[in-house]
Amino acid sequence: MTSIHPSRREFLGSGLAATTLLASGLSLPGFLARTARAALASPGERILVVIQLTGGNDGLNTVIPYGDDRYHKARPTLRITPDRVLKLGDREGGDGLGLHPAMTGMKDLYDRGLLSVVNNVGYPNPDRSHFRSMDIWHTASMAPEGRDDGWLGRVVDLTAREGQAPPALVLDDTALPLALKAKTQSVPTVGSIDAFRLQDPGGNVTGAIAAKRAAASDDLLFVQRTLIDGIDNAKRIEAVSKDRRSGTKYPNYGLANRLGQIEQLISAGFGARIYYTSLGGFDTHSKQGLTHEPLLRELSDSLAAFMAGLKERGLEDRVMVLTYSEFGRRVKENGSQGTDHGAAAPMFIAGAGCKPGVLGGGIDLADLDEGDVKHRIDFRRVYAGVLGSWLAIDPGRVLEGRFEPVGVVG
Amino acid sequence: MPRFENILAEYKPRADRPWDTAAAAHLLRRAGFQAGLAEVKGAVERGPKATVDLLVDGGPETSRARELDDIERAVGRTEDLDAARGWWLARMVRTARPLRARMAVFWHNHFATSNQKVMSAPLMMKQLETIEARSLGRFEDLLLAMSRDPAMIVWLDGDSNIKGRPNENYARELFELFALGVGNYTERDIKEAARAFTGWHQRQGEFRFFERDHDTTSKTVFGTSGNFGGEDIVKMAIAQPACSRFIAGKLLAEFLCSDPDKELVEALASRLREADFNIGETLRTLLASEAMFDPRWRRARIKSPVEFVVGVCRSLETKAPARSLIDSTNQMGQRLLEPPSVKGWSGHRAWLNSSTVLLRLAGIERLTAPDGGGMLSVTELRSRHGLDNREEVLAYCSEITLDGCLPAEVESKLAALTGKLDVQMRMALRILMSTPEYQMA
Numbered sequence: 001m002t003s004i005h006p007s008r009r010e011f012l013g014s015g016l017a018a019t020t021l022l023a024s025g026l027s028l029p030g031f032l033a034r035t036a037r038a039a040l041a042s043p044g045e046r047i048l049v050v051i052q053l054t055g056g057n058d059g060l061n062t063v064i065p066y067g068d069d070r071y072h073k074a075r076p077t078l079r080i081t082p083d084r085v086l087k088l089g090d091r092e093g094g095d096g097l098g099l100h101p102a103m104t105g106m107k108d109l110y111d112r113g114l115l116s117v118v119n120n121v122g123y124p125n126p127d128r129s130h131f132r133s134m135d136i137w138h139t140a141s142m143a144p145e146g147r148d149d150g151w152l153g154r155v156v157d158l159t160a161r162e163g164q165a166p167p168a169l170v171l172d173d174t175a176l177p178l179a180l181k182a183k184t185q186s187v188p189t190v191g192s193i194d195a196f197r198l199q200d201p202g203g204n205v206t207g208a209i210a211a212k213r214a215a216a217s218d219d220l221l222f223v224q225r226t227l228i229d230g231i232d233n234a235k236r237i238e239a240v241s242k243d244r245r246s247g248t249k250y251p252n253y254g255l256a257n258r259l260g261q262i263e264q265l266i267s268a269g270f271g272a273r274i275y276y277t278s279l280g281g282f283d284t285h286s287k288q289g290l291t292h293e294p295l296l297r298e299l300s301d302s303l304a305a306f307m308a309g310l311k312e313r314g315l316e317d318r319v320m321v322l323t324y325s326e327f328g329r330r331v332k333e334n335g336s337q338g339t340d341h342g343a344a345a346p347m348f349i350a351g352a353g354c355k356p357g358v359l360g361g362g363i364d365l366a367d368l369d370e371g372d373v374k375h376r377i378d379f380r381r382v383y384a385g386v387l388g389s390w391l392a393i394d395p396g397r398v399l400e401g402r403f404e405p406v407g408v409v410g
Numbered sequence: 411m412p413r414f415e416n417i418l419a420e421y422k423p424r425a426d427r428p429w430d431t432a433a434a435a436h437l438l439r440r441a442g443f444q445a446g447l448a449e450v451k452g453a454v455e456r457g458p459k460a461t462v463d464l465l466v467d468g469g470p471e472t473s474r475a476r477e478l479d480d481i482e483r484a485v486g487r488t489e490d491l492d493a494a495r496g497w498w499l500a501r502m503v504r505t506a507r508p509l510r511a512r513m514a515v516f517w518h519n520h521f522a523t524s525n526q527k528v529m530s531a532p533l534m535m536k537q538l539e540t541i542e543a544r545s546l547g548r549f550e551d552l553l554l555a556m557s558r559d560p561a562m563i564v565w566l567d568g569d570s571n572i573k574g575r576p577n578e579n580y581a582r583e584l585f586e587l588f589a590l591g592v593g594n595y596t597e598r599d600i601k602e603a604a605r606a607f608t609g610w611h612q613r614q615g616e617f618r619f620f621e622r623d624h625d626t627t628s629k630t631v632f633g634t635s636g637n638f639g640g641e642d643i644v645k646m647a648i649a650q651p652a653c654s655r656f657i658a659g660k661l662l663a664e665f666l667c668s669d670p671d672k673e674l675v676e677a678l679a680s681r682l683r684e685a686d687f688n689i690g691e692t693l694r695t696l697l698a699s700e701a702m703f704d705p706r707w708r709r710a711r712i713k714s715p716v717e718f719v720v721g722v723c724r725s726l727e728t729k730a731p732a733r734s735l736i737d738s739t740n741q742m743g744q745r746l747l748e749p750p751s752v753k754g755w756s757g758h759r760a761w762l763n764s765s766t767v768l769l770r771l772a773g774i775e776r777l778t779a780p781d782g783g784g785m786l787s788v789t790e791l792r793s794r795h796g797l798d799n800r801e802e803v804l805a806y807c808s809e810i811t812l813d814g815c816l817p818a819e820v821e822s823k824l825a826a827l828t829g830k831l832d833v834q835m836r837m838a839l840r841i842l843m844s845t846p847e848y849q850m851a
Contacts, residue, residue: 054751129582131753132592174750175743175760189763191741198772204823205771208841211819219668219710222759223767223846230767285567285579335575336567 046353046390047266049275049306050152051255051323052177053299055282056130058292059328059345059373060363062103063088063117067096070365074332078288078339088117093358102297105304106348114307114316115350116408118382119360122344122375126327130283130341134326138178140380140399150179151383152274154398155391157182159273168274169265171258180276188229193261198234206231248309255279256302263309266319273391282325286336299323303350320351320390320409324379330371343372347382353390355410381406417677418699421458427703429458432813436708439851440665441465441697442508444713444721447795447810462698465509466546466690475504486535494531495746496732498538499739502720503730509693513545514538515716516664518746521556521588522754523565525747533561533615534747546690549657549682553588554644560612566752569611573625576604583752585647594652595632602629606638648687654679661689665696667707668758674701709850712758715742717851718770722777722843725810727794730777730785741769762849771844778840780833788835803835811842820845 065071066082085098086107097117099107109115123142127133135144140151149157156167160182168180170189180187200206209227213220248263250256258277265272279299284292303321310316328345346360360377367374380403384395389409396402423429434453438445442465445453453461471479478501485497502511518541525534537559544552556562557580563569566580581604585595609624610617629638632646647653658678662670678696685691696702713721719738723730739746743766749755777786797803804824808814816824823841827834842848 128597129586129592130751131586170763175756175766176763187763189766198768199775204837204841205775205844208820208823208845211817213817213846217710219712219759220846220850223712223762223849226762226764227767227771227844227846227849230764230771232764234764234768285577286570334570334577335572336570336577338567338570340578 045273045318046392047273047275047319048386048391049259049262049319049321050179050277051299051303051321052179052276052278053282053295053323053325054134054278054280055284055325056133056327056329056341057282057295057325057345058284058288058339059325059342060331061288061292062100062296063119063346063358063363064098064100065096065363065365066098068363068365070331074365076333077337078333088358091357093117093119093361096362097358099300100293100296102293103300105300105302106350107300109304109307109350110356113356113410114352114354115348116354116356116410117358117360118347118349118377118406118408119358119363120344120373120376121324121347121360121379121382122327122373123378123380124375126343126369126372126375128327128341128343130326135178137324137326137379140383144178148181149183150177150181151398152179152276153182153187155274155387155393156180156187157184158393158397160184166272168276169270169272170276171262171265172277174278177276177278180274193265198231200231248305248312250305250309251301253298253302255298256305259302259306260309263306263313263315266310266315267313284329284338285334285340286338288333288338303348307350316352320349320353320386322382322386323348328373331365331368331373332371343369344375344377345373347379349382349386349408353409355407359406359408377406378403382408385409417674417701418681418695420698421700421703423458427705430454431809432708432815433458433703434461435813437461437697437702438508439717439721440702440711441693442512443502443717444725444810444851445508446725446727447806449724450810458703459698462694465507465697466694468507468510470506472504472506475501475506478504482535486532486539489531491525491531491534491747492736494535494538495736498746499716499720499735500732502716503723503735508724510542510545511720512664512717513689514542515714515746516660517541517545517552519749519754519757520660521562522749522752523559523561524749524751528561528564530561530564530615531747533564536615537561546693547688549687549689550644550648552689553584553648554641556588557584557607557640557644558610558617560615560617563610563612563617568607571604571608571610572623573605573608576601576608576625578604580604580607581643584643587753589644589647589656590650590652591656594650594656599631602631603638603643605629606631606643607640610640654682654687657687658682658692661692661696663757665693666701667710668712709847711851712761713849713851714755714757714761715739715744715766716746718742718849719773721851722774726777726786726839727791728777728785734785738769738773742766742773767849770849774840774843778836778843780836786836786839788832788839792831792835797835800831800834803831804838807835807838807842811839812845812847815847816842817845817847 064080064085066085072079084101086101087098088094106115138150139147141147152168159167166188168187170176170180170187173191176187176189250260262275281291281295310319324347325345327342329339329342334340380399384403385405385408387393387395387398388405431450431454435445435450438449438453485493505511523537528534540555540559544555566583567577568580571577578600581600586592605625606629609620611620626637628635655675659670659675662674662678681695682692716739719735743761744755795806797806808816824838827837
């Protein structure tokens with residue numbers, strides 16, 4: 001791992017914004033200098049990829065307690081019959097549970113010891129508003145109104161080092177998620193690594209943007225910093241995107257496409273330790289059967305292709321994938337062949353470093369919280385496990401209070 | 411008298427807060443878009459109060475905008491969402507009523523309905539018409555019309571809200587996002603209010619009330635019991651103390667500053683109640699107030715992609731095709747008629763990240779390039795505005811982008827430009843529109 005990868009050398013050279021900024025003859029104010037000095041993370045570092053399932057994924061039709069009559073009674077039209085589920089009984093904790101039949105790719109990962117399921121994940125006094133609940137997951141705080149940074153944003157603040165690459169990258173069509181909001185850095189967000197090109201040969205535009213202002217509000221400084229970061233990242237990503245050697249065939253899904261680009265960035269040594277993307281559409285209030293199955297197939301096939309791509313490049317030991325949604329859905333289906341907002345749900349953790357099997361126990365449908373699955377694992381315990389055992393960051397520096405880590409790392 | 415009464419007192423121009431081109435351009439940016447030279451000059455001559463009255467009451471429409479109204483019916487029949495988007499954006503560029511254009515986007519964001527679920531461009535256009543007809547009227551009329559709007563009914567599952575099997579989706583968002591805000595209602599209020607909207611369905615794109623599906627038993631909402639229907643719930647929500655504050659806060663964030671303090675919110679909320687929730691009258695007060703011309707709020711809001719793109723086109727009198735209006739706003743993160751969620755776009759800082767800023771910069775690069783698809787003719791601009799020499803060109807460019815207030819280094823970049831006058835003008839515009847200052851309104 002000591003030799004410098006060719007593409008790495010490429011953006012150590014001409015790709016850096018420092019070149020542009022310094023060529024335009026400016027002395028940089030402190031906050032810009034930090035950006036301009038950005039370089040690379042050390043090559044062997046562990047990487048976390050987070051996939052947000054937006055809208056509230058129906059956990060009960062994802063990891064299915066097919067052995068429980070209560071499940072079949074509560075879901076007269078939506079239930080998956082025992083003969084169709086992909087049974088998880090071969091590994092510890094999987095008795096009576098099965099994956100949705102569309103999830104063959106993830107079942108294969110499970111069989112090969114590359115997937116763990118963490119059941120019953122949630123938090124006390126569940127909030128059933130999409131936005132507040134997502135904010136709770138993003139901030140890892142029960143009072144998200146009081147926080148303007150996210151749990152991964154705090155990791156960014158803790159790990160950002162002078163002379164290193166930005167610690168995180170969002171590859172998605174959405175605005176920066178609260179989870180990635182940091183106090184010291186603006187985390188780059190790109191819809192695609194090919195989305196932009198910028199020509200500024202004379203440095204006139206960059207120079208006019210970067211020049212120090214005599215008087216500037218916080219908002220103006222934010223806009224200025226974001227513009228500089230944009231120019232900087234465009235150069236970095238352009239250099240990386242020239243390095244296309246992926247042998248893995250990704251299925252034709254939006255999520256697969258984004259994960260494929262993340263694979264490319266990781267393999268090219270882009271240097272971020274955290275990558276974030278999402279899959280939306282899980283708010284299945286009516287006719288759930290039509291939409292939920294294709295979403296699970298997209299998730300499962302995309303994740304399987306990503307893991308195969310990483311293996312091909314010899315990166316499988318370095319990458320862990322985590323999925324979550326803002327809440328699960330009500331046990332009893334509603335009158336529209338859909339499900340309403342619920343509470344606890346499963347999370348998935350994938351990668352050679354995970355602890356294979358089912359964690360967090362079975363799903364107890366006899367003891368519910370206002371008709372919803374009760375949480376038995378606080379999501380912050382899963383965060384604590386990933387932070388401490390995978391990213392080697394003291395969870396106490398990221399989370400409010402102490403949480404017993406769930407042993408998600410094998 | 412509490413201080414907040416004074417915040418909204420009518421603005422009186424004076425030495426330290428003059429009514430000049432910069433003040434007029436600021437008002438037009440806030441109540442509309444980045445304005446062209448003629449629009450700014452007209453406002454300066456008219457004075458602040460008359461300018462606000464014209465914005466709120468709406469003057470005669472331009473013939474170019476009326477042309478578009480003629481084709482509206484045709485657009486409303488097609489299933490082509492981009493036709494609807496392009497029509498809407500092109501009309502924003504052409505209209506003589508910029509405040510009305512801004513209010514339509516404001517309410518679209520407030521009642522954020524997405525075609526991703528509605529899946530019908532005609533229903534989305536119909537919702538837009540419903541909004542436009544009531545955007546500056548009484549909030550109750552708008553809220554009730556939206557509760558009966560077919561696209562909204564599809565969006566928040568009204569059709570599955572039936573006696574005995576209530577669907578809470580609309581009732582929840584009515585309280586959380588449309589009228590009150592989180593923390594101002596209970597879970598029970600939602601469950602009970604949902605029953606009041608049972609039977610409010612749509613069939614073939616028309617609102618229908620199905621009596622047999624309507625729950626006529628007693629509901630208890632906000633501590634009051636009765637056989638309420640949806641109309642009652644709308645009235646009861648508006649009567650909650652939280653409602654005027656919630657709407658005032660959103661109006662302030664749109665027109666004054668991104669994070670209004672409690673005092674401002676209370677002042678505008680009180681004005682809103684006094685005006686019987688008439689939005690136009692409330693805005694008439696806000697836009698012509700001392701607060702509006704407080705120097706603290708000059709360039710204090712980050713322009714949305716729609717404000718940015720439409721503002722560039724209006725101020726530079728470009729002939730941008732609808733396709734490029736659609737593509738630019740979509741890529742910069744504002745896909746009209748497809749907001750990211752029922753919460754709408756977060757706005758302000760959320761508009762900008764290292765990807766969207768590049769799309770703004772790249773869009774300006776394309777527009778000002780010599781082969782920019784003929785969207786921007788600097789030769790035409792020069793002859794229209796009589797710009798015969800370098801000084802006049804640079805003064806014009808500075809005026810229509812940054813109100814003539816240039817940071818020193820930007821000024822020196824412009825001073826160093828060389829080459830043909832047209833080339834200098836293109837580069838000057840590119841530099842000025844790429845500055846952090848131009849991203850803000």
